[in-house]
Amino acid sequence: MHEAQAIIERVRRVSPTLQRLDVAVDRRQAEIAPGQLLLARTTDSYDPYLRIPWVPVAREQGTVVIERPAYQSYTPGQIVSLLGPVGKAIPLPETIRALLLIAYQAAPTALLMLANAALARGGGVALALIGSAAYYPVETLPTEIEVIRAHDDLEWAERDRMLGWAEQVVAVAPAGFDLPAYTRLMDHIQRLRVEPADGYAYGLFHPPMPCGVGACQACLIHLRGGHEAAACTDGPAFDLKGVRLDGA
């Protein structure tokens, strides 16, 4: 975890709404693992003030690939300041066979590096794109991923079959709507498996992160047992069994 400069080497439009940046990063940031973030400053202006979270969709040989909305402007050669890697890797079993990823009303961007890691380990990967996530341009995804799209919420057709199939489930939902989304996910899981195993279902928590180092206390997640953990140092992925989903 440190602050370093990085260079945008290539800018590619991958769909009408998305572009991907190949960013040459320093050695330690190139080791970034699935789930971890980089906090980026791209201008000298303090507007916007907080760093922007960048979750790579892939990494390779000193380069990370960052997905951004197409309407933003980036230039090859542009120098950016990156703080990171922030947070912990999403735990992925060495011998994962079946990984279910769920993007609920949110882009699946933060799940894609994990999908690639599971594919590399020979696992099967399914990605459920729910609600607005169904508009995500799937042509950008590896073809090995089985994509399920559902416009209406968590009641998608294949849900129970997929939850049974999966050895591990990792979900992402937007900040502010994460707790209700994960509550319903856990309800469904509990109905299928009386008590889900530890490490079966993870949720990503992406509150804004002013500091990224556990200092500002602005990204706390309430855990069972009455204590809190910082999304920036203990997350962003939390085993949903351990999270107080009522937020209290």
Add this chain to the structure above:
Amino acid sequence: MHEAQAIIERVRRVSPTLQRLDVAVDRRQAEIAPGQLLLARTTDSYDPYLRIPWVPVAREQGTVVIERPAYQSYTPGQIVSLLGPVGKAIPLPETIRALLLIAYQAAPTALLMLANAALARGGGVALALIGSAAYYPVETLPTEIEVIRAHDDLEWAERDRMLGWAEQVVAVAPAGFDLPAYTRLMDHIQRLRVEPADGYAYGLFHPPMPCGVGACQACLIHLRGGHEAAACTDGPAFDLKGVRLDGA
């Protein structure tokens, strides 16, 4: 004077330090005269907050040419918001024969449209680039302009000859250093011509202009006789005979 959108149609690097933008502006702003300004917003961010003054170096058929530092980034097709024309035209005699322009420790940008107007009327134009202005890339200037460069202040070799030759003198100096610069210019002029004629020597005043319409009272210039005039509505050019050069 109104607010309208404009489109940057072309971006040309004209020297290692300068670029020029061809900006398609609306009908009324296309009528901008030498000395008048446009106040530009180029981003949605409020940082920077105040509009940036753009002084065209040329205009033609619904387009104005704007000179900007090369390190700034503009894109063809970019839409900008312009407020203007702000201020009054620099008065130029219909039959000007000899016009002396002086850029003192400042870019001559704001003088170039006037230079072109005088050339178009068949007049001779000399441009004295003094101090840091001597670094201005002269290859961007019309070849008809006689350029004099002097590194050391207002003591340039040709000074007295040029002041005698000129029917009209227009000088530009940076905000904050305008009064002392124009004081010395007037001292030189007074030594040559006991009392300079009205309308012989103009100075451009470019204080920051928050509003551009005479409302905020932030751009006042002290005139002889104890009253003030707003640079944004009565300037930016003032007959230096009427200005209180001691600033009081």
Add this chain to the structure above:
Amino acid sequence: MEPNKRPSIHISGGKQTLTLHNPVMGASGAFGFGGEYAKLVELDLLGAWVTNPISLNPRRPASGTRIIPLDSGVLVHTGLPNPGLYKAFRQYGTRWKNSPVPVIVHLIGTSPEEISECAIILEGHEEIAAIEIGLNDSAAYREVRAIVGAARSKTQLPILVQLPLASAPLVALPAFEAGADALVIAAPPRGTARDPLTGRLIGGRLYGPPVKAQALRATGLIASQVKAPIIGCGGIHSPDDARDYLEAGAAAVQIDSVMWVRPALVSLIARDLGGLEMTRPAGSLPDEWSHNTTLPNASTRASIFPSVMPLPPFTPPDDLP
């Protein structure tokens, strides 16, 4: 002009009433003396406008007038130059008479004596709809009572008192008790910054979006404590900004430096808050209407939420809490 859908606001004082057909006003210090903005904004959409600060006697500009750009804002130091109240009437009286909406004269509240004299002068002028008194940052309980009381005893016009941000929670009640008919919260806060031209530290008024959070907080606090009509003021740069003040308890708002940086927003804010037609008229140019103008910078700001990042803004489903 479209029919006005929102009920008018009445601020009664003495025997006269200030009626605002729109809750949006132009603020003192930004709007000029004589309707300088008439060519740039649709003046007749506004509820009223307030003149630049005027003193009994003329004030020269500060010898060191300074504008200092800050992050997302600006510091302005002018010394509040003005021709004095008598000459102001000669210079601007006709324009005040011809204003399509009420004109409020802002008086620099230096002393009770000066304020009395100004109030007496204004009393005879029908073109003036109300008085706004500006208070010094350092004016405390007793001085505020004396200044506002002096105006109250001399005029039947409605009196607005514009409170300094720093002292607003302390002087709101004395200003109200001494006869203010409405409180303007707040005057631009004062700050110090280094002038890049002279290298000196300069004091002045602060303008820009960052002012809003503090003025909005003061508005909420005072609205819950003082039974006066409140006019919110500070950092308004969008209809949403203005609506935030209404939700915090203000009856109306004043807009200031947004007029300098994006004059087109003035009509947009007034139309939105006044319940006027917002639809883009057929054939209008983009200059005249832009959805985007209501949300400057919103897309950049949204980027701190990575999960919603590359998708268009989304609405949560109804069945989520």
Add this chain to the structure above:
Amino acid sequence: MEPNKRPSIHISGGKQTLTLHNPVMGASGAFGFGGEYAKLVELDLLGAWVTNPISLNPRRPASGTRIIPLDSGVLVHTGLPNPGLYKAFRQYGTRWKNSPVPVIVHLIGTSPEEISECAIILEGHEEIAAIEIGLNDSAAYREVRAIVGAARSKTQLPILVQLPLASAPLVALPAFEAGADALVIAAPPRGTARDPLTGRLIGGRLYGPPVKAQALRATGLIASQVKAPIIGCGGIHSPDDARDYLEAGAAAVQIDSVMWVRPALVSLIARDLGGLEMTRPAGSLPDEWSHNTTLPNASTRASIFPSVMPLPPFTPPDDLP
């Protein structure tokens, strides 16, 4: 580390003295409890650092913790969660002992009783170099005297009092008279903004460069009125920002949210103000040194002066006034 060229600063209180080898400190609320920034900034360059606010008893985070992006700043609402003073010692005591520079504990100044009890606890701990007391925005003369006086009567440690920006000019003197050894001006001002996620108005602390002008003004005012050592705090984002506070009368500064957004600037500011070596070391990477980092945005700001526009920054000749 290069030799320190600037004389140390001594803040004496009770029988003990806080010695700052560098006038730059890390501020409470931004720097964490236990040196979370040790991996990101050169802690040993700082004069000291202040812990996040700690209360006698534990405080849970606000149920609606919220971060609201603003123009060039941010509103933060956390509810000041902390484990309480006893548990804080168990959790962070070792790190405080091992800190290369003095650790100052920030106490939430709720009541005289609570502050007394906290002061007694701290008294026995050598790893604590000083106490900083945070005051509530609404605390007035009498309450400030009582809270600071309670601490003074129970500890020989130097006492810093961090004043709310809004009330700083009013409570500086009572805080000093009741025993403060130094005044920190100011705590982050409080504001209100709309949370884009919940649509509700939220109160919280304001951070970012726009805070500076107001805090710098308060520093100048109070330095001229109160004979206490002043520590400037608010919106510092460059060595020049920090130097402005020293020129306005501060003896030292605290830096806060710049650590979040540009941690590399912390060393730069400390090196500059401490008189340490600023030259770029041969072979260093651009990350480690950048002239540009001292002037964020300066080139954009300069563009409001059209005459100097397309030329590099220029120095006026000596013979101009």
